[in-house]
Amino acid sequence: MTDGVVERSRPRDRILETARDMFHKHGIKGVGVDAITEAAGTNKMTLYRHFESKDDLIVECLRANAAKAGAMWEAFEAEFPGDKLAQLHAWVRKAAAMLNADGRGCDMANAAAELTEPDHPARRVIKELKEAQRERLVGLCRDAGIGQAELLADTLSLLFEGARVSVQTVGTEGPSTQFVRMAEGLIVSFRGTAAG
Amino acid sequence: MTDGVVERSRPRDRILETARDMFHKHGIKGVGVDAITEAAGTNKMTLYRHFESKDDLIVECLRANAAKAGAMWEAFEAEFPGDKLAQLHAWVRKAAAMLNADGRGCDMANAAAELTEPDHPARRVIKELKEAQRERLVGLCRDAGIGQAELLADTLSLLFEGARVSVQTVGTEGPSTQFVRMAEGLIVSFRGTAAG
DNA sequence: TCTGGAAGTTACAGACCGGTAACACCCTAG
DNA sequence: CTAGGGTGTTACCGGTCTGTAACTTCCAGA
Numbered sequence A, B: 001m002t003d004g005v006v007e008r009s010r011p012r013d014r015i016l017e018t019a020r021d022m023f024h025k026h027g028i029k030g031v032g033v034d035a036i037t038e039a040a041g042t043n044k045m046t047l048y049r050h051f052e053s054k055d056d057l058i059v060e061c062l063r064a065n066a067a068k069a070g071a072m073w074e075a076f077e078a079e080f081p082g083d084k085l086a087q088l089h090a091w092v093r094k095a096a097a098m099l100n101a102d103g104r105g106c107d108m109a110n111a112a113a114e115l116t117e118p119d120h121p122a123r124r125v126i127k128e129l130k131e132a133q134r135e136r137l138v139g140l141c142r143d144a145g146i147g148q149a150e151l152l153a154d155t156l157s158l159l160f161e162g163a164r165v166s167v168q169t170v171g172t173e174g175p176s177t178q179f180v181r182m183a184e185g186l187i188v189s190f191r192g193t194a195a196g
Numbered sequence C: 001t002c003t004g005g006a007a008g009t010t011a012c013a014g015a016c017c018g019g020t021a022a023c024a025c026c027c028t029a030g
Numbered sequence D: 001c002t003a004g005g006g007t008g009t010t011a012c013c014g015g016t017c018t019g020t021a022a023c024t025t026c027c028a029g030a
Helices: A011-026 A031-040 A043-051 A054-079 A086-103 A107-114 A121-143 A149-170 A175-195 B009-028 B033-039 B044-050 B054-079 B086-100 B107-114 B123-144 B151-168 B175-195
Strands: none
Touching: A011 A031, A011 A043, A011 A054, A011 A107, A011 A121, A031 A043, A031 A054, A031 A149, A086 A121, A086 A149, A086 A175, A086 B054, A107 A149, A107 B107, A107 B151, A121 A149, A121 B009, A121 B151, A149 A175, A149 B044, A149 B123, A149 B151, A149 B175, A175 B151, B009 B033, B009 B044, B009 B054, B009 B107, B033 B044, B033 B054, B044 B151, B054 B086, B054 B107, B054 B123, B086 B123, B086 B151, B107 B123, B107 B151, B123 B151, B151 B175
16 A cells, blocks of 8 residues: 555544644634644644644645646646646636635635734745746647737736735625636737737 | 833734734744744733634734835825825835845735635635725825826736736846836726827 | 823733643554 | 554644733823
């Protein structure tokens, strides 16, 4: 049984998954390690055997989130192999779906809002992962043949980030309802300037 | 001396101002009432004589922020009386300046990220104040003679919100550097469609 | 000068926080 | 059967949190 990569329900995995869920729902400082271990069906000692500290657990949760996001990009490539423009539209649809998923914003952004210490270990990984996501979106726009790929990618990125916080503050009935229209309009507009 | 509206350095005002500053810098759950009162040069009992609870203090801080934001809009009107388009451009400049002011995002959005309880008293005031701000921006766009005023206002709003969280996650050198270009381009674009 | 209210001080309650020590328990590999 | 590592259990440490009680000090207004 040592070959299994899954080996599900090992305590460490349960802790990581439970922490991700609870941090997402209640915020990082709103959840204690006791609550996490209890919800994960284990205990505090086991948590501290697998993670150096709560901060370490936070960082691992953020990395797990990033890994899940990375899988999303690969799913786009798998669904529309080579068709970067179709993948870009898939990203827009996926982003819109995330807006209506729940009222909580981006875990990275929320973590950045809570962990204010400038040298907190989570801050560097947040920056790294956000920059990596930007690279992927820029690459998608560029390979889709769009002229000002960086500007379009940054605009779409800011729109999406803004929509997520808008959902968190005024709910799903606010400005975020127009996200798809805005994004699609921008893509059309940028494709037009690329040709001209 | 009862006529004075200022009467500065009254304990309640010092507490409110200090709490606003500390909540902004360190987050709401990252600051205790002891730290606030000490920084305000007073004590905990005085705080609880003026505010029912920490939650009440939080709500008052958010309202104070909104009042300050309201003063900003009035400053636009005072600087460019009647010229709504000039006021819209002033808003863009002001928003850009706020991006470079400090690495912390919008206090409302940060509070919404931290206070996850759905019935937290701060949530309703956050929603009210964000909706009020949207109304002002929509009104500015409409009175500036722009056709799809709501769509432009929502797009600018999401861009600004996104830029603020972007600053918080990747810093001032990220996508937010393009905010002014994006916003001005959008205004030009929307003014074009209004005429056409 | 007297008085009343606002503000300061100290101490405390009760709960929760992150983190650790010591020990008992399985369960599997040899 | 045995040994050992991963796990569970209990108790605890020192600190911090919100909120309160009881008391003192100050200061402005009459």
